[in-house]
Amino acid sequence: KAGVTQTPRYLIKTRGQQVTLSCSPISGHRSVSWYQQTPGQGLQFLFEYFSETQRNKGNFPGRFSGRQFSNSRSEMNVSTLELGDSALYLCASSRVSGYGYTFGSGTRLTVV
């Protein structure tokens, strides 16, 4: 079966711009979580969606937002990009919230 698909794979943006990242979970998975991975901070939880509802949010500024659609696909938006937002953004899905996540390959965002 198809895995978790994230698009785009790579992205270069300029400071101050905004960006939208997309994640298509495994079919049947209703839980989608987003993580930011950087060499210095490791894997940091952004937020989780389950059946179109945000269940939990990590400690990130309001510039980071997300949503989930009725087909479980999720998008993450970052507004007013800063250099420090450069990172690998990983999406993970699971059938049951909090268990056995399957990660996508990620979107590598570079802010210049």
Add this chain to the structure above:
Amino acid sequence: GQQVMQIPQYQHVQEGEDFTTYCNSSTTLSNIQWYKQRPGGHPVFLIQLVKSGEVKKQKRLTFQFGEAKKNSSLHITATQTTDVGTYFCAGSTGANNLFFGTGTRLTVIP
């Protein structure tokens, strides 16, 4: 806030040697999960432990969950070059999120 610490941060071993990484949480966990991330790849789910004192094995990998459900370990017997990567533990309190440990990067020298 919840923290999950992992040690060591880096480990270099000779092929055939054993390897262990330890994970400690500041709070009691409902479950702990382990993931492996190969260089340039994404985390891949290995296993979940739920019960106090639980021990699970996957071939050369042995996973343990502490009695107090605050710590866990992953032990690899007789490492191989295919074991190279970063091993993450991830703790959950059942509040719909996972807190990932800082990871242990394993290098296996042939």
